Amino acid sequence: MTPSRIRLWAAGSAGVLLVLVALLVAMTAGVAIGEMTIPMETTVAAVTNRLGLTAIPVPRIQEAVIWDYRLSRSLVAAFCGAGLALSGAILQSLLRNPLAEPYVLGISAGASTGAVSVMLLGFGAGAISLSAGAFAGALLAFAFVVMLASGRQTADRTILAGVAASQLFNALTSYIVSTSANAEQARSVMFWLLGSFAGVRWPDVALSASVVSIGLIVCIWHSRALDAFTFGEDAARSLGIAVQRVRVVLLLVTALMTATMVSMVGAIGFVGLVIPHAARFIVGPGHMRLLPACALVGALFMVVADIVSRIIIAPQVLPIGVVTALVGVPFFSVILYRARRAA
Amino acid sequence: MTLSANAVRWFAGRKVIVDGVSVSVEPGQTLGLIGPNGSGKSSLIRLLAGLRAPAEGDVLLDSRKISGFGRRELARRVAVVEQHSMTEANVTVLDVVKLGRTPHRSALSPWTSADDEIVEDALVRVGLTDRRDQFWHTLSGGERQRVQLARALAQSPSVLILDEPTNHLDIQHQIDILRLVEDLSVTTVVAIHDLNLAARFCDRIAVLSQGKLVTCGTPAEILTEEMIAEVFGVEAHVSTSAHHGRLHIQFLM
Numbered sequence: 001m002t003p004s005r006i007r008l009w010a011a012g013s014a015g016v017l018l019v020l021v022a023l024l025v026a027m028t029a030g031v032a033i034g035e036m037t038i039p040m041e042t043t044v045a046a047v048t049n050r051l052g053l054t055a056i057p058v059p060r061i062q063e064a065v066i067w068d069y070r071l072s073r074s075l076v077a078a079f080c081g082a083g084l085a086l087s088g089a090i091l092q093s094l095l096r097n098p099l100a101e102p103y104v105l106g107i108s109a110g111a112s113t114g115a116v117s118v119m120l121l122g123f124g125a126g127a128i129s130l131s132a133g134a135f136a137g138a139l140l141a142f143a144f145v146v147m148l149a150s151g152r153q154t155a156d157r158t159i160l161a162g163v164a165a166s167q168l169f170n171a172l173t174s175y176i177v178s179t180s181a182n183a184e185q186a187r188s189v190m191f192w193l194l195g196s197f198a199g200v201r202w203p204d205v206a207l208s209a210s211v212v213s214i215g216l217i218v219c220i221w222h223s224r225a226l227d228a229f230t231f232g233e234d235a236a237r238s239l240g241i242a243v244q245r246v247r248v249v250l251l252l253v254t255a256l257m258t259a260t261m262v263s264m265v266g267a268i269g270f271v272g273l274v275i276p277h278a279a280r281f282i283v284g285p286g287h288m289r290l291l292p293a294c295a296l297v298g299a300l301f302m303v304v305a306d307i308v309s310r311i312i313i314a315p316q317v318l319p320i321g322v323v324t325a326l327v328g329v330p331f332f333s334v335i336l337y338r339a340r341r342a343a
Numbered sequence: 344m345t346l347s348a349n350a351v352r353w354f355a356g357r358k359v360i361v362d363g364v365s366v367s368v369e370p371g372q373t374l375g376l377i378g379p380n381g382s383g384k385s386s387l388i389r390l391l392a393g394l395r396a397p398a399e400g401d402v403l404l405d406s407r408k409i410s411g412f413g414r415r416e417l418a419r420r421v422a423v424v425e426q427h428s429m430t431e432a433n434v435t436v437l438d439v440v441k442l443g444r445t446p447h448r449s450a451l452s453p454w455t456s457a458d459d460e461i462v463e464d465a466l467v468r469v470g471l472t473d474r475r476d477q478f479w480h481t482l483s484g485g486e487r488q489r490v491q492l493a494r495a496l497a498q499s500p501s502v503l504i505l506d507e508p509t510n511h512l513d514i515q516h517q518i519d520i521l522r523l524v525e526d527l528s529v530t531t532v533v534a535i536h537d538l539n540l541a542a543r544f545c546d547r548i549a550v551l552s553q554g555k556l557v558t559c560g561t562p563a564e565i566l567t568e569e570m571i572a573e574v575f576g577v578e579a580h581v582s583t584s585a586h587h588g589r590l591h592i593q594f595l596m
Binding site: 093096097098221222224227228230231232234235237238239240241242280284285286 | 389392393394413414415416417418419421422423425428429430431432433434438439442443445446448450451498
């Protein structure tokens with residue numbers, strides 16, 4: 001290895017370590033902060049106790065709060081951020097559109113409709129889960145966008161198709177809610193529209209962890225192929241990429257990650273947009289590094305956003321989608337503005 | 344390698360774009376494709392490159408159908424330079440040239456020093472060694488084409504296919520690009536607008552009009568005043584240049 005490459009590796013490893021440490025700190029803070037404030041050291045002790053590393057006495061109630069509520073919540077937030085950021089990065093590369101992400105393209109809206117249909121209309125009569133319903137909805141929205149934007153696939157057409165999909169599926173969701181839900185159900189459905197980590201438990205951790213891990217592996221496996229998409233589909237094809245197969249596989253993985261997140265925590269916007277751009281700014285456009293960076297930074301961002309949503313109007317909790325949108329929309333505007341100047 | 348198309352037809356919707364064209368290029372030779380706008384040059388280029396599958400007929404690489412090649416297998420033999428290459432990604436010259444090694448590497452195989460040498464050699468050939476860290480979006484049109492050419496060379500191809508590589512370039516850059524291509528020992532197919540450049544740089548020329556092959560042969564056989572009047576609809580005077588001994592075409596306006 002040349003000295004410059006060694007230096008690059010060192011800088012890279014240091015960066016990864018830094019983000020990992022920040023993530024750990026943020027998650028510990030996320031567990032400590034809440035209606036019942038728990039000292040950081042108690043948080044750490046409760047976790048190490050469970051892992052069998054220590055035997056520090058921790059009050060039962062605090063341990064229950066940490067273990068049953070807050071830790072699972074923090075973990076889901078991390079996986080959710082990683083999954084959404086990854087989905088955004090994949091969509092931006094595959095569609096060659098800097099504004100693409102699951103929320104903007106209406107995929108999250110489709111997943112919401114799917115989840116709400118299963119919950120309120122009883123599709124599948126309990127045989128299919130909320131996640132499966134969300135997945136079906138996400139695929140439907142995807143198909144809709146791809147169909148509308150097919151042919152000459154320009155940046156604005158894809159986004160316009162996404163706008164149409166968002167409107168359509170949000171309207172369907174509202175329709176289903178207004179015709180089929182009672183007041184209480186309607187309230188609980190609201191959380192799909194803005195997102196919330198309130199209801200997550202350990203099974204959700206297991207599901208999100210496995211989906212995001214599989215997603216990350218599949219995406220990294222295709223990182224060379226994604227690089228080859230830099231100059232479009234024909235260029236990728238002429239570099240020996242099986243364009244059709246790669247597209248289908250990666251779009252399915254994206255839909256799966258998005259749908260899983262939406263069925264669990266609702267439609268959270270703009271994470272998939274902001275994080276890939278930030279990550280690209282730090283590690284450059286090569287996907288071998290970009291994708292893991294997106295996952296890490298996305299996880300960190302979401303854990304912090306979750307903390308912010310809980311402390312900004314404490315003791316009430318702000319919907320997480322409000323926080324991400326407040327960060328994401330200005331970011332979106334800047335990209336839009338720069339794209340206008342470049343054109 | 345010998346590249347040939349055997350009575351290929353290709354449709355866009357119901358409209359026939361390439362209509363039963365047969366052409367062939369011998370190893371190391373350069374075939375020029377000329378013809379007016381909409382004559383099917385770009386489509387034929389895509390068929391020859393294996394980017395589109397012909398509806399009828401076959402494209403053969405050393406008498407083996409290219410549809411029988413795997414994608415990567417084909418990309419290790421045939422490299423393409425498109426008319427325009429555009430990207431929003433913030434890539435450097437080096438990033439782009441390195442893409443050329445894609446078909447030679449599996450999903451997770453590491454970058455080797457052999458890859459480094461090939462990329463370096465490609466950069467030297469197009470004269471961009473000192474620009475390797477420059478960002479794509481800061482390059483001029485001519486530089487971008489040279490980068491794409493370097494990327495294609497990094498594929499270590501036996502066949503190079505170029506779709507109007509000199510479009511939108513000033514005359515100096517047009518000549519630069521074609522000189523570079525001329526010096527390569529690979530089999531080359533190039534779609535080109537400028538008849539004088541075609542005469543100067545191609546061993547053989549195929550003339551297309553409305554999707555059909557009008558004629559094919561050496562520049563001296565092909566580039567006649569009659570052909571130019573018939574296919575391009577302009578009056579021209581064709582003579583042998585006193586400077587380079589090749590044909591010189593003057594348009595009478």
